[in-house]
Amino acid sequence: MTSPESAETPSVPRQGRTATLAEIARAAGVSAPTVSKVLNGRADVAPATRSRVERLLRSHGYRRRRADASRSPLIELVFHELESAWAMEVIRGVERAARRAGLSVVLSESAGRHTPGGSWADQVAARRPHGVILVLSGLDEGQRTLLTSRSIPFVVMDPAGDPGAEVPSVGATNWQGGLSATRHLVELGHTRIGAISGPTRMMCARARVDGYRAALETAGLAVDPGLILDGDFHHEAGYRLGLDLLRRDNRPTAVFAGNDLQALGLYEAARELGLRIPDDLSVVGFDDLPVARWVGPPLTTVRQPLTEMAEAATRMVLELGREEKPTAGARMELATSLVVRSSTAPPAA
Amino acid sequence: MTSPESAETPSVPRQGRTATLAEIARAAGVSAPTVSKVLNGRADVAPATRSRVERLLRSHGYRRRRADASRSPLIELVFHELESAWAMEVIRGVERAARRAGLSVVLSESAGRHTPGGSWADQVAARRPHGVILVLSGLDEGQRTLLTSRSIPFVVMDPAGDPGAEVPSVGATNWQGGLSATRHLVELGHTRIGAISGPTRMMCARARVDGYRAALETAGLAVDPGLILDGDFHHEAGYRLGLDLLRRDNRPTAVFAGNDLQALGLYEAARELGLRIPDDLSVVGFDDLPVARWVGPPLTTVRQPLTEMAEAATRMVLELGREEKPTAGARMELATSLVVRSSTAPPAA
Numbered sequence: 001m002t003s004p005e006s007a008e009t010p011s012v013p014r015q016g017r018t019a020t021l022a023e024i025a026r027a028a029g030v031s032a033p034t035v036s037k038v039l040n041g042r043a044d045v046a047p048a049t050r051s052r053v054e055r056l057l058r059s060h061g062y063r064r065r066r067a068d069a070s071r072s073p074l075i076e077l078v079f080h081e082l083e084s085a086w087a088m089e090v091i092r093g094v095e096r097a098a099r100r101a102g103l104s105v106v107l108s109e110s111a112g113r114h115t116p117g118g119s120w121a122d123q124v125a126a127r128r129p130h131g132v133i134l135v136l137s138g139l140d141e142g143q144r145t146l147l148t149s150r151s152i153p154f155v156v157m158d159p160a161g162d163p164g165a166e167v168p169s170v171g172a173t174n175w176q177g178g179l180s181a182t183r184h185l186v187e188l189g190h191t192r193i194g195a196i197s198g199p200t201r202m203m204c205a206r207a208r209v210d211g212y213r214a215a216l217e218t219a220g221l222a223v224d225p226g227l228i229l230d231g232d233f234h235h236e237a238g239y240r241l242g243l244d245l246l247r248r249d250n251r252p253t254a255v256f257a258g259n260d261l262q263a264l265g266l267y268e269a270a271r272e273l274g275l276r277i278p279d280d281l282s283v284v285g286f287d288d289l290p291v292a293r294w295v296g297p298p299l300t301t302v303r304q305p306l307t308e309m310a311e312a313a314t315r316m317v318l319e320l321g322r323e324e325k326p327t328a329g330a331r332m333e334l335a336t337s338l339v340v341r342s343s344t345a346p347p348a349a
Numbered sequence: 350m351t352s353p354e355s356a357e358t359p360s361v362p363r364q365g366r367t368a369t370l371a372e373i374a375r376a377a378g379v380s381a382p383t384v385s386k387v388l389n390g391r392a393d394v395a396p397a398t399r400s401r402v403e404r405l406l407r408s409h410g411y412r413r414r415r416a417d418a419s420r421s422p423l424i425e426l427v428f429h430e431l432e433s434a435w436a437m438e439v440i441r442g443v444e445r446a447a448r449r450a451g452l453s454v455v456l457s458e459s460a461g462r463h464t465p466g467g468s469w470a471d472q473v474a475a476r477r478p479h480g481v482i483l484v485l486s487g488l489d490e491g492q493r494t495l496l497t498s499r500s501i502p503f504v505v506m507d508p509a510g511d512p513g514a515e516v517p518s519v520g521a522t523n524w525q526g527g528l529s530a531t532r533h534l535v536e537l538g539h540t541r542i543g544a545i546s547g548p549t550r551m552m553c554a555r556a557r558v559d560g561y562r563a564a565l566e567t568a569g570l571a572v573d574p575g576l577i578l579d580g581d582f583h584h585e586a587g588y589r590l591g592l593d594l595l596r597r598d599n600r601p602t603a604v605f606a607g608n609d610l611q612a613l614g615l616y617e618a619a620r621e622l623g624l625r626i627p628d629d630l631s632v633v634g635f636d637d638l639p640v641a642r643w644v645g646p647p648l649t650t651v652r653q654p655l656t657e658m659a660e661a662a663t664r665m666v667l668e669l670g671r672e673e674k675p676t677a678g679a680r681m682e683l684a685t686s687l688v689v690r691s692s693t694a695p696p697a698a
Binding site: 101123268 | 453456457541610
């Protein structure tokens with residue numbers, strides 16, 4: 001009994017060892033240099049040939065043997081969008097770790113990227129970097145194959161969703177962070193604590209709110225689903241949902257804001273309603289962006305070590321590149337820590 | 350009569366046309382491929398040979414003929430340090446313009462850069478980018494020669510000091526910005542207006558304070574040198590110098606803070622002294638970072654179009670690359686504009 005794939009290409013071995021370039025060429029009915037051209041992202045290959053070769057590379061799990069000398073001294077850093085307020089912290093960490101390894105950083109944005117020179121992944125493959133770091137951005141099946149067949153390792157940083165067990169990734173202890181933020185409020189004496197979450201499609205947002213729930217439950221406090229609102233991690237959501245929470249008759253005396261930007265939106269809502277922080281309302285953020293220290297009052301928040309996470313992701317991708325086989329499923333989580341400033345206090349008597 | 354340089358290398362023409370690669374090779378006593386290797390940043394050239402060739406390239410103003418095909422689809426973006434609060438705005442603009450041109454962005458930091466692979470400029474030369482954008486960072490003579498001899502154009506963005514008349518650069522109308530910030534305060538009725546400047550070695554800081562002075566003088570108000578303090582564009586300076594200004598018996602009723610970060614430091618100083626903004630103190634910033642909208646009260650500031658400036662610098666460097674001879678001394682200044690929010694009001698009666 002044969003699987004559809006092996007029936008399609010009987011001349012290429014499927015098990016035990018990976019196919020050679022010559023075998024892929026024979027199966028595709030092209031010369032070995034043509035397969036090479038496809039691997040190197042060269043433009044002078046007919047589209048039909050190219051996609052036939054790509055299909056075979058994928059179905060046979062072809063993996064180019066590494067030759068460090070042929071790699072460019074580059075690391076690719078890819079953001080879904082460069083709008084993120086904490087992109088700078090990440091860039092700094094990757095640049096620092098790359099520099100230590102003698103590499104330069106190519107920065108790009110994957111959102112809406114359709115350039116004349118082919119897809120984003122084609123361009124990356126043609127540059128032959130030492131590795132790729134993806135921030136809040138996954139890879140589709142085709143992109144993954146493209147990188148894997150060129151033996152270009154990749155690591156996902158702070159995945160928005162579930163990166164899949166086999167994808168190496170670096171994150172922070174989001175659940176633990178939500179837990180300690182909320183415990184801090186409980187210990188100050190708050191019993192009516194609201195939460196503004198990030199988008200529910202982001203695992204990190206879910207983990208933070210789950211930590212919030214766990215803190216309430218372990219303290220013997222009821223979790224009121226009406227006090228948990230879904231935001232999107234932007235300032236505007238903190239403002240809008242903050243107004244919603246704070247205008248209620250039985251308003252919360254404290255809010256875990258999900259991230260720092262939402263906390264700042266919540267500050268604005270409180271100002272507009274004439275509520276003083278922390279006297280009338282305690283606020284805890286998440287991230288510890290530089291701005292958290294600068295707002296009035298300085299924000300109590302959960303520090304996410306973004307620069308260190310980015311450095312760790314860079315080291316991880318370089319380690320993957322040095323090994324014969326990448327460690328599948330490597331997942332690293334760096335610890336978060338509560339930074340107590342002036343936006344939290346016991347509830348008014 | 351001959352100059353020392355031409356006496357040193359009599360076989361190479363100095364005037365009328367630039368030296369050819371073969372002529373440089375003959376003068377250096379090496380083969381043309383060796384000169385080529387030096388130009389391409391290859392490691393397999395003896396250091397003594399390399400520096401002899403570099404010296405000749407410099408003294409004869411050698412300029413490689415452009416061959417677009419041999420260039421990598423890259424733009425280099427170089428920060429002196431990645432610490433700048435507005436680096437993200439610049440990165441976004443360069444990325445946007447580069448993407449439109451089908452190019453990717455290599456990001457690096459020039460401060461303290463000593464990598465095993467040679468100097469920063471050597472690495473840039475070896476990558477053969479379409480151009481280099483330097484942010485708050487100049488080039489020394491050797492780096493400039495290295496780029497010029499490879500026909501790699503460069504543009505300086507928002508120069509901290511005087512970039513020199515022959516260096517293409519993009520900035521903002523800093524003087525005009527300082528003028529309109531201060532005029533706004535004068536029009537509100539303030540007569541005792543302080544200023545916290547950036548570092549005096551930065552031309553942009555000087556220009557802003559000169560605009561402040563011009564606004565006072567044209568309004569018939571005396572300029573009190575004791576009300577102008579030199580900061581460094583960081584939050585801490587705004588706080589420290591803010592305390593200095595606000596603790597005086599005859600304290601100013603308004604302050605032009607030089608940039609947004611110093612304005613936020615000034616906010617903190619005012620909070621600490623129990624002064625309300627804008628009731629007791631009006632504050633104007635400069636830059637219009639995203640945070641200016643989020644602080645309490647939202648900050649009146651001078652918008653510097655950083656993303657547009659970065660896009661303009663990218664377009665300029667690509668234009669320079671397309672011309673046979675770069676336009677020496679191109680300098681572009683984009684307009685600043687006053688954004689009035691809630692941190693300014695008439696002085697208390």
